[in-house]
Amino acid sequence: xxxxxxxxxTRCLLQLEEDGVKTVSSHDLAERFNLNSAQVRKDLAYFGxxxxxxxxxxxxGLKAELQRILGLDREWPVALIGFGNLxxxxxxxxxxxxQGFRIAVIFDDDPAKTNREANGVPIFATRDLARxxxxxxxxxxxxxxPAEAAQSVADQLVAAGIKAVLxxxxxxxxxxxxxRLKDVDLSIELETLSFYLAKGSR
Amino acid sequence: xxxxxxxxxTRCLLQLEEDGVKTVSSHDLAERFNLNSAQVRKDLAYFGxxxxxxxxxxxxGLKAELQRILGLDREWPVALIGFGNLxxxxxxxxxxxxQGFRIAVIFDDDPAKTNREANGVPIFATRDLARxxxxxxxxxxxxxxPAEAAQSVADQLVAAGIKAVLxxxxxxxxxxxxxRLKDVDLSIELETLSFYLAKGSR
DNA sequence: TAGATTGTTAATCGATTAACAATC
DNA sequence: TAGATTGTTAATCGATTAACAATC
Numbered sequence: 365x366x367x368x369x370x371x372x373x374t375r376c377l378l379q380l381e382e383d384g385v386k387t388v389s390s391h392d393l394a395e396r397f398n399l400n401s402a403q404v405r406k407d408l409a410y411f412g413x414x415x416x417x418x419x420x421x422x423x424x425g426l427k428a429e430l431q432r433i434l435g436l437d438r439e440w441p442v443a444l445i446g447f448g449n450l451x452x453x454x455x456x457x458x459x460x461x462x463q464g465f466r467i468a469v470i471f472d473d474d475p476a477k478t479n480r481e482a483n484g485v486p487i488f489a490t491r492d493l494a495r496x497x498x499x500x501x502x503x504x505x506x507x508x509x510p511a512e513a514a515q516s517v518a519d520q521l522v523a524a525g526i527k528a529v530l531x532x533x534x535x536x537x538x539x540x541x542x543x544r545l546k547d548v549d550l551s552i553e554l555e556t557l558s559f560y561l562a563k564g565s566r
Numbered sequence: 567x568x569x570x571x572x573x574x575x576t577r578c579l580l581q582l583e584e585d586g587v588k589t590v591s592s593h594d595l596a597e598r599f600n601l602n603s604a605q606v607r608k609d610l611a612y613f614g615x616x617x618x619x620x621x622x623x624x625x626x627g628l629k630a631e632l633q634r635i636l637g638l639d640r641e642w643p644v645a646l647i648g649f650g651n652l653x654x655x656x657x658x659x660x661x662x663x664x665q666g667f668r669i670a671v672i673f674d675d676d677p678a679k680t681n682r683e684a685n686g687v688p689i690f691a692t693r694d695l696a697r698x699x700x701x702x703x704x705x706x707x708x709x710x711x712p713a714e715a716a717q718s719v720a721d722q723l724v725a726a727g728i729k730a731v732l733x734x735x736x737x738x739x740x741x742x743x744x745x746r747l748k749d750v751d752l753s754i755e756l757e758t759l760s761f762y763l764a765k766g767s768r
Numbered sequence: 769t770a771g772a773t774t775g776t777t778a779a780t781c782g783a784t785t786a787a788c789a790a791t792c
Numbered sequence: 793t794a795g796a797t798t799g800t801t802a803a804t805c806g807a808t809t810a811a812c813a814a815t816c
Contacts, residue, residue, distance in 0.1 A: 435764025459736035534661035562637025
């Protein structure tokens with residue numbers, strides 16, 4: 365929960381830095397996101413004393429601290445599994461690269477797509493997954509395969525030593541407890557919206 | 567928060583019904599999702615008395631109730647704005663249709679894509695947005711345009727009477743308070759993952 | 769010094785869980 | 793009736809907010 369907020373703060377600090385703002389108070393930050401200033405201070409203080417009493421937080425310094433905490437002070441090679449519609453969309457999506465996530469290798473089972481490159485990124489058959497993931501020291505994988513294939517892909521990822529999975533397949537996948545899993549489920553997002561619309565007309 | 571859980575329960579009930587299970591207890595449901603059975607009962611009781619003491623919940627009946635509460639007892643026409651990589655991926659995504667969401671109209675500004683149909687769904691130029699959205703009584707929109715175009719699209723959607731927006735553009739958009747907004751931000755999802763990986767090695 | 773703002777403690781609030789009478 | 797399970801109240805827990813001494 366706090367981690368999500370750290371991400372949001374970081375993005376805001378990037379913007380402030382661009383705008384040439386040197387310092388920012390917890391009140392300023394809180395206002396931007398409808399949060400309480402005590403909440404902001406507590407979030408930040410949890411990781412260390414980053415502020416200066418009477419002044420606030422130095423934008424550049426705080427940004428660097430938060431990026432370090434979020435692991436954004438380095439580049440993360442990412443494996444993309446599934447290069448269909450969704451996979452290509454994610455691959456071309458600009459948002460990812462900005463914070464240091466770099467798709468380093470792609471896997472797909474369609475022979476027409478494999479053994480070539482997309483913008484310099486090699487595309488392999490899924491059978492090569494373990495070899496290529498290990499060779500590149502990839503720890504994060506994005507799963508964008510059909511639901512039927514998701515669990516099998518997940519098992520192979522675990523066997524290859526992957527430590528975190530962002531899952532777009534519309535199905536539950538089971539992973540060992542020490543592998544982080546994040547599901548992106550479009551239906552759930554839409555259902556929260558339709559709930560409120562339906563409620564309005566009840 | 568509860569709404570998300572209702573979605574999850576509903577999906578589980580669909581599965582149970584397929585499997586021929588007639589009744590389910592709060593304990594059964596709780597176990598499946600690492601929740602507390604009191605939590606499940608409270609979530610459900612909030613909307614009415616759906617259970618039977620000594621028995622549990624009738625799967626078919628509870629499913630129908632939850633679908634009604636979530637607004638899934640009807641079809642929702644959805645407008646998709648942006649038919650690039652991401653837009654096409656979403657369009658072909660099987661998950662959406664299953665719960666009654668149907669992409670009824672697509673908008674894009676590339677003349678090569680407009681004034682034709684994709685699987686029977688018409689594609690219009692964005693300038694026709696208000697007209698076509700109103701004609702179809704569409705209340706939900708999925709925004710899959712580049713960040714630069716997102717706010718302008720959002721404004722047009724509001725003007726056309728849209729009541730809920732699922733935003734994939736990697737930027738904040740501002741909407742009137744009575745329009746529901748849900749952001750799907752890939753970077754934030756990845757950052758929560760890299761946070762835990764970085765923490766592990768700290 | 770006076771004003772501003774932090775970090776942190778104590779108070780509040782809301783959400784989760786335990787417990788149990790009601791009842792199928 | 794005995795066993796099971798609900799709906800709900802009371803207890804617990806955790807997260808948010810208010811307040812303020814510390815201090816720039």
